[in-house]
Amino acid sequence: MARIKHIAIATDDPEATAKFYVEGLGMKQVGKLDTPTDEGYYLTDGYINLAILKFKTEEEANTEGGPKWTGMHHFGFNVETMPEAEEKILAAGATLKRKPKEVDGKPRTGNVEVKFTGPDGITIDLSEFGWLGQREEDEARDAAKATAKA
16 A cells, blocks of 8 residues: 655745744754755655755646646644644644534544644644544554564
8 A cells, every 4th residue: 555655845935834844843854955946845754754845947846737836735744632733833833724613512523633724825734633544554553563562
């Protein structure tokens, strides 16, 4: 099965965008680039790498037939505690987009996340509980670790 290991965001201000993800979400900078075609930063959370790129030519910005100057729609981060994560991301400059709504007066279950807007208008989902597929993978990995220790 393929796993997401790399996401790239196109931006007009790579330094400010990288700073947001480092300060607001605790990502680590693992590289910086400045080539004739693009400049930016490589960040990681230890599982997935995030490239923050400013393209210097329209040719480099093109992918699958069209310029991609607007970044991506959204992506999500699993967090340990929502109150701490929410405070940190807001302090880094994000704005709250929306919190999960109740269903029939009860807390929502399933893919529950709080949505924020970060640099370049990209939506960032934060979740304490993860998402379908990812939760099952985490449970299987934890079970394998427990078995290996026994």
